[in-house]
Amino acid sequence: MTKKPPARKAAKLVPKSTKSKTCPPLYQVVAECESERQQRQLFVELKAKGYQCRLLSL
Incomplete structure (x- = not known):
């Protein structure tokens, strides 16, 4: 019979x-x-009018 590795503890997600x-x-x-x-x-x-812009293609 093969031994199982010890279970890992779950990481705490607390800030x-x-x-x-x-x-x-x-x-x-x-x-x-x-x-x-x-x-x-x-x-x-829009850039010429002073807006902060970026181009996106989805």
């Missing part, structure tokens, strides 16, 4: 600090474009 941490508010707009070209045009337009 070290009990203080509540909150994320700062984040407000976003997602625009669905019909093409990569339209996406690029909108990106350039």
Whole structure:
């Protein structure tokens, strides 16, 4: 009969600090474009107006 290895204890998922941490508010707009070209045009337009933007393709 083969011996089973000793069972491992489950890791505790308890934060070290009990203080509540909150994320700062984040407000976003997602625009669905019909093409990569339209996406690029909108990106350039919004960047020119001073918006912080990033391109995403899903």
